[in-house]
Amino acid sequence: MSRYDSRDRRGTSGRDGGSRYGSSRDSRDSYGGRGGGGGFSGGGFRGSMKGSQPGERLRKPKWDMSTLQKFEKNFYKEHPNVASRHQDEIRRFHKEKQITISGKSIPNPIFTFDEGNFPDYVMSQLRRNSWQAPTSIQSQAWPIALSGRNLVGIAQTGSGKTLGFMLPAIVHVNHQPYLEHGDGPIVLVLVPTRELAQQVIEVSNEFGRSSELRSACVYGGAPKGPQLRDLERGAEICIATPGRLIDFLESGKTNLRRTTYLVLDEADRMLDMGFEPQIRKILEQIRPDRQTLMWSATWPKEVRRLAEEFLNDYIQVNIGALQLTANHNILQIIDVCMDHEKEEKLVKLLNEIMQEKENKTLIFVETKRKADDIARRMKRDGWPVLSIHGDKSQQERDWALNDFRNGRNPILIATDVASRGLDVEDIKFVINFDYPTCSEDYVHRIGRTGRATNTGTAYTFFTPGNAKQASDLVQVLREAKQVISPKLLQLEENSRGMRGGRGGRWQRGGGGGSRFSGGGGSRFSGGNNYSNGGYRSQNSFSGGSNSGSYGSMNGHSSGSSSMGKPYQNGNSGGFKPQWNQGGVTAASLTSIQPPPGPPPSGKY
DNA sequence: AAAAAAC
Structure with a gap:
């Protein structure tokens, strides 16, 4: 089955209200670069483009990015309130919620579930709950994760974090080819405790059901049989504690060749517990151009190192104050x-x-x-x-x-x-x-x-x-x-002076320069989605082709953040890495889909 | 010095 066939499985179209581009498939047409070219595609600019006439078959327009960007710039010059109102809103949001954020080309947060642009199979589930609005984590994490970016989230649990990574995970899976016999999971969530694993799978079951996804929970202390059955039957999503998963990997009961979306939950806790060797072992099994989301309650050196090593070009989101704080309820x-x-x-x-x-x-x-x-x-x-x-x-x-x-x-x-x-x-x-x-x-x-x-x-x-x-x-x-x-x-x-070594524990790094996503000149620099009324892009999450092909791996590992040992031979023992070098292409790693029509290059 | 995790 080709990747293109798979895209329309189970009606995976994005929210399609008032699509300006005809069919839902076309609404996923993409012309924003992932972290690169302008991601601006709001309806307000439709008029400037040579669109198709009614009745005519929809042709793929030729995008002249420089003209578009010039137009956008002029538009904002002529309508200053549009831009500033929205940017103010975002700044206020970040300030109120004590959110700091850093990274390149950060997508703007969303403030309502509708803005999340989730496909119907997710929206229908969301509506069943009586939630009013996304939590602050979700507001910020969903646009980032849905645009295929890597994410480091510094946040306490119990603030909607699980849904924050799980919904994009579900969308991601729905954009992948079906599992074939013998394929391992597409989404892997690593958690430190068994109870947490059980909890996360509840969420993945609840929200995966509508698109017929299957989840497996893999942890120690319980019989292997049922867990293996779930895996062998084909589970797109796997929630695991490290030990049992490694057991299954080493004995060849499952594999991570198809895994393209990885979540490390409670990373600080896992490191505390000495899981680092296990985490490494598992990560070596997963193709390096995967999408990775790492969550941690704190941001100490060890976690930072892990992020630098395993997450390429990530966006970091700090939710909550920079000091240790308790829930005020x-x-x-x-x-x-x-x-x-x-x-x-x-x-x-x-x-x-x-x-x-x-x-x-x-x-x-x-x-x-x-x-x-x-x-x-x-x-x-x-x-x-x-x-x-x-x-x-x-x-x-x-x-x-x-x-x-x-x-x-x-x-x-x-x-x-x-x-x-x-x-x-x-x-x-x-x-x-x-x-x-x-x-x-x-x-x-x-x-x-x-x-x-x-x-x-x-x-x-x-x-x-x-x-x-x-x-x-x-x-x-x-x-x-x-x-x-x-x-x-x-x-x-x-006890003054008794407390030793506290310094730095709560210094959450990475805040640095651009704290606010839409700030200053980055406004047009790509990926940003404007949630302001009609100017909101339909396609905020359909970026262009993913730049993270295998070709970019060299750049990756030779960059300032070393990957430790090269992935090519990075097997520290036990079992060899065996991510799928064949079928799945880099572009299909993210929930981003390439435009319909002929593939952009021979690689596809 | 404790807790967590594979058999």
Whole structure:
């Protein structure tokens, strides 16, 4: 099957309201360069182009880019309000949402789902939910991802991030040829924990169904059989934790030859967990001109290095303030006390909480052993409590989490396995029985409550032994305008100078020069889509041919950001890279489609 | 010093 046949599978046309170009297929006609030539194609300029006459067959116009750009420039000179109004809107948006962004030719954000230009099979699913507007991550990430660019997103979980990479992934898959027998996934999502994998596949199932995509979830601790069946049946989307995936790759049960869209979720966490060798091993299996989206809550050196090495020409989006911040929907209460007081205080607290109608409570402790101990003692005393940590069998973890989710068991005691990304609805209380080893984890833990627009309460037992963290914690509390107990301030005072090595952790780099996407001279430089009424391009996401062919690989690796070892022989052992050098062309890597008609070069 | 992850 040729690539061109595949494009129209399942009615994959973009949103086609009032297409100026006739058929939906034509609406995907592309004449904006990916990060290169002008991406401007608004209807307002239709008049300047020699279009086809009614009744005549639609011919591909000859684009004279310099004339077009001149026209656009003049247009904005003559209609200054059009441009400035929109740019102001974007600046205001970025400022309000505390978004900073850097990179070349950054597409403008979108502010409504309609502007996302998603195909019908995605829109119909979106409409089923009662969401009002995209989250800030989605606003910025969708246009970037849909235009085929690489993306580094610095953002906390629980802000719509999963959908932020999943919808473009689904669109991407729908622009690829069908899987053939023996093909591995087209989209690969790597996540640090099994629970997260299960969560992500929920989303991919929900939104992939309408275009008949199949997803597979690959992680350890569970029988291989069903996972293999899902893969062998043909899964366009694969969500995986690294270990089991490598197992399957090494044993040849699946491959990544067809993978062209890669997501690294919670990259900082994965590095923390020592997944780097595994990540490398997996990435070597994927063709280097793939589209890659990397997500991380922080931007430390290690993550930066990973991004430089594996993401060519990426756009970086920082969502949220540049300092460590907690969700403001959460009431944070810090109880400075001694270690031996904790248990009594916990019981007292839970007694109060259980009076509430909504009482779902997540309790964090320091160690797996402690999680077990406390859970056992509480269970003995009749509390509806379960525990979850990494030494439990996956089955037990699943049970515990399920019973917690559906409310059968309102109290869950957990280690940090549950601190990040876990999305359980209506958790009303988080209790930090032990303060975590770093305040970053604190923010993640309490973030399990107050999700979306809900509110929640976080109680934290803070002992003199945690004094090193006091200053970070105070900073978080101050930022969130919380009441700060004098005892905590006293501890902070005493520990002045104790906190070591904090510098830089929250310095999110990359902000640099052009923070705002449409700023200054870049307005016409390509890829930008104007969401302003009629001037919005229909084709904002149909860029030109992807420049990232294999030919450009050399430029890639010889550039300032070294690729480490060259991909050509980059097999560090185990199994050899074997991305598909044949069938899939670089242009089909992105969701961008080349114009219909004769292929632009012999390569196709 | 802990947590997470493949068999």
